[in-house]
Amino acid sequence: MTFSIARKEFQDTWRDGRFRWAAAIVLALLGVSFLLARQQVEHQRKEREEATKMERDNWLNQGRKNAHAAAHYGVYVFKPVAPLSVFDRGLQPFVGSTVYLEAHRQNQAAFLPAQDSTSMRRFGDLTAAACLQLLLPLLIILFAFGTLAGERESGTLRQALSLGVRPASLVFGKALGLAGALAALLVPVAAGGIYAFSGISGMDTTTDESWLRLALMACAYLLYLGAILAISLTVSALAPTSRSALSILLVFWAVNAVLAPRLASDLAQWSHPMPKLAELDAKLLEARKQALNSHNPNSPAMKEFIEKHRDASGKLPPNFRVLLMEESERQTNEVYEKHFGGIWDLLEAQDEVVTWGGLAAPLLGLRSASVALAGTDFTHHRHFSIAAEDHRREFIKMLNNSHGASGRELWERLPPFRYQPPSLSQAVSVAMPGLTILCLWLAGGCAALYFASRRLKPS
Amino acid sequence: MLETANLTKRFNDHAAVNNLTLKIGAGEIFALLGPNGAGKTTTINLLLGFLTPDSGEARVDGSNVASDPIAARRKIAYIPEQVMLYPRFTGIENLDYFSSLGGRKRNRAELLELLVGAGLAEESAIRRVSTYSKGMRQKVGIALALATEAKALLLDEPTSGLDPAASHEFSQLLRKLADDGVAVLMATHDLFRAREDATRIGILRDGELSGNYTAEELKDVDLEQLYLKHLAAGPAPALSEGKTESQK
Numbered sequence: 001m002t003f004s005i006a007r008k009e010f011q012d013t014w015r016d017g018r019f020r021w022a023a024a025i026v027l028a029l030l031g032v033s034f035l036l037a038r039q040q041v042e043h044q045r046k047e048r049e050e051a052t053k054m055e056r057d058n059w060l061n062q063g064r065k066n067a068h069a070a071a072h073y074g075v076y077v078f079k080p081v082a083p084l085s086v087f088d089r090g091l092q093p094f095v096g097s098t099v100y101l102e103a104h105r106q107n108q109a110a111f112l113p114a115q116d117s118t119s120m121r122r123f124g125d126l127t128a129a130a131c132l133q134l135l136l137p138l139l140i141i142l143f144a145f146g147t148l149a150g151e152r153e154s155g156t157l158r159q160a161l162s163l164g165v166r167p168a169s170l171v172f173g174k175a176l177g178l179a180g181a182l183a184a185l186l187v188p189v190a191a192g193g194i195y196a197f198s199g200i201s202g203m204d205t206t207t208d209e210s211w212l213r214l215a216l217m218a219c220a221y222l223l224y225l226g227a228i229l230a231i232s233l234t235v236s237a238l239a240p241t242s243r244s245a246l247s248i249l250l251v252f253w254a255v256n257a258v259l260a261p262r263l264a265s266d267l268a269q270w271s272h273p274m275p276k277l278a279e280l281d282a283k284l285l286e287a288r289k290q291a292l293n294s295h296n297p298n299s300p301a302m303k304e305f306i307e308k309h310r311d312a313s314g315k316l317p318p319n320f321r322v323l324l325m326e327e328s329e330r331q332t333n334e335v336y337e338k339h340f341g342g343i344w345d346l347l348e349a350q351d352e353v354v355t356w357g358g359l360a361a362p363l364l365g366l367r368s369a370s371v372a373l374a375g376t377d378f379t380h381h382r383h384f385s386i387a388a389e390d391h392r393r394e395f396i397k398m399l400n401n402s403h404g405a406s407g408r409e410l411w412e413r414l415p416p417f418r419y420q421p422p423s424l425s426q427a428v429s430v431a432m433p434g435l436t437i438l439c440l441w442l443a444g445g446c447a448a449l450y451f452a453s454r455r456l457k458p459s
Numbered sequence: 460m461l462e463t464a465n466l467t468k469r470f471n472d473h474a475a476v477n478n479l480t481l482k483i484g485a486g487e488i489f490a491l492l493g494p495n496g497a498g499k500t501t502t503i504n505l506l507l508g509f510l511t512p513d514s515g516e517a518r519v520d521g522s523n524v525a526s527d528p529i530a531a532r533r534k535i536a537y538i539p540e541q542v543m544l545y546p547r548f549t550g551i552e553n554l555d556y557f558s559s560l561g562g563r564k565r566n567r568a569e570l571l572e573l574l575v576g577a578g579l580a581e582e583s584a585i586r587r588v589s590t591y592s593k594g595m596r597q598k599v600g601i602a603l604a605l606a607t608e609a610k611a612l613l614l615d616e617p618t619s620g621l622d623p624a625a626s627h628e629f630s631q632l633l634r635k636l637a638d639d640g641v642a643v644l645m646a647t648h649d650l651f652r653a654r655e656d657a658t659r660i661g662i663l664r665d666g667e668l669s670g671n672y673t674a675e676e677l678k679d680v681d682l683e684q685l686y687l688k689h690l691a692a693g694p695a696p697a698l699s700e701g702k703t704e705s706q707k
Contacts, residue, residue, distance in 0.1 A: 004560070011552075015548075154543055155539065155541070158537075159542070159543050159544075162507050162532055163532060163533075164529050164532035165560040165561075170560075459509070
């Protein structure tokens with residue numbers, strides 16, 4: 001019987017011209033978003049590959065010069081494009097993609113894609129993630145609000161219940177039918193997504209990890225959409241009229257999609273306030289002044305370092321310059337580690353607040369899981385920044401220990417920067433709170449729907 | 460088949476149905492007359508298990524409606540004033556869906572036969588019901604009663620708004636169902652149809668059964684007069700009060 005109910009609901013939904021139109025619009029938007037994202041990812045990949053090659057050539061062909069001068073000349077490293085950013089760009093437009101590695105200084109990633117955009121970007125990007133997070137729930141609401149409340153008003157619910165069907169079977173069958181109609185809509189979405197993902201030219205997306213990440217992302221979205229469906233049907237079962245069901249669900253959508261992300265962001269800033277940039281810069285400058293600087297012979301730290309290394313006759317060791325540069329780097333590194341480490345910890349703590357805000361609005365849990373699995377969240381960015389900094393330290397250490405060597409032979413000793421993004425298990429551990437929240441929403445939605453079915457009134 | 464014993468339902472302090480005791484056997488058509496608010500629809504809702512009685516009980520073919528509403532409903536077909544169907548479905552698809560809800564899955568040929576048997580033209584059966592008239596919808600309701608092999612039929616103002624021809628056609632189908640052993644309870648304002656079709660007529664006043672007569676007893680009685688006298692304040696009238704002067 002449940003199958004009959006599901007089949008009828010599926011057919012009824014598909015025969016509704018409004019559903020077909022709305023589905024066509026959502027599909028068109030998703031199709032465009034996939035195409036644009038794929039183009040953008042291909043363009044970025046090509047651009048960064050070319051820049052990496054050019055930068056390597058520049059480094060190798062810089063000519064003969066002092067190793068320390070080469071350390072100041074520096075190199076640029078580029079963040080590889082995450083393949084799954086075709087679905088969810090996450091923080092990518094707002095964090096830098098390029099790090100300049102040089103002596104004595106740890107630079108933040110620069111060249112934000114958002115800087116190259118027009119002011120229209122403030123309205124948000126058209127991404128597959130945005131369509132699935134915002135538009136599809138709206139579609140579910142528009143076609144689920146009347147499923148029970150509308151039938152109660154039209155009298156078909158009374159007719160159905162008079163035949164001895166169990167209310168739980170009726171509600172479950174309707175949920176299955178609607179889910180089936182949405183699944184039929186999601187099949188072309190999945191096909192488009194796989195096409196956009198697998199065919200990115202010049203990018204190896206065939207690894208098991210990439211596909212597992214994609215599969216887990218799909219699970220996260222299914223949990224989210226399932227929860228929205230269960231909530232919509234619960235409201236439809238309990239609301240006295242279809243109009244009130246629609247009003248309640250639209251308020252829920254607005255809170256979930258519009259209000260909650262802003263409130264959560266404010267709450268995160270309130271609970272873990274980020275100091276002003278000028279204050280941070282001033283503190284960093286002060287800390288650097290206190291640290292040993294090989295270019296400042298009159299600083300107290302330098303005088304102290306010289307005194308420490310003078311022998312009984314007052315002479316300095318022959319490798320004093322190497323020791324000075326190593327110590328100067330060590331102290332500068334400590335300053336930057338403390339400075340950036342503090343900011344990054346703060347940003348991660350803010351992210352955590354926003355993620356757990358998902359207990360109040362499921363979208364926050366989904367966003368957290370989605371960007372973590374796509375590799376476009378802050379944790380992935382921090383991982384890249386640390387890898388770039390590790391490379392810088394190797395680079396400086398190699399040059400400090402060059403023992404007077406110079407030229408291409410020395411420059412070739414510096415290996416190219418090869419970045420290995422976090423593993424799947426690392427990404428899953430970051431996504432886990434978001435996935436847990438989505439599971440809770442789905443379980444809660446199903447429980448609410450079950451209790452609503454027990455209170456289902458024919459009129 | 461359909462039984463109520465001291466069935467009572469109150470809304471706040473008002474008794475919508477008060478100590479109602481009825482027994483409708485297989486093949487009987489019981490017309491329940493009464494003004495608006497007399498308790499006819501409440502009685503039907505109690506028999507369907509959509510309302511819980513405050514006291515007394517209702518049974519359908521032995522199944523207690525309050526304690527096992529699903530089993531009771533499985534033996535009932537319900538036809539309201541306007542049979543509500545899914546407009547984007549054809550008559551045959553609606554019948555298929557509703558009969559499967561009633562636990563009777565039938566093939567397309569059987570469904571078509573049932574609809575034609577209920578008086579619906581074959582070409583109408585495969586048309587979307589959004590184009591159906593009220594009479595055509597009532598026929599789908601009758602076909603549903605046939606499809607689910609209901610033992611009892613509950614009708615709430617079934618002929619209201621039907622033209623005389625459609626109303627006559629509907630009555631014939633009803634009698635056919637009764638002849639097949641279905642117990643029928645018909646809540647109606649239509650005195651003409653009640654006299655024509657019913658084997659027994661009950662008159663409800665303020666939730667109480669004020670009169671309960673067989674068709675034979677009402678043979679020479681002006682039903683309208685009797686009905687109006689039942690509705691007037693005071694004790695229930697004698698049957699002779701409904702008779703015309705010549706009949707007396």
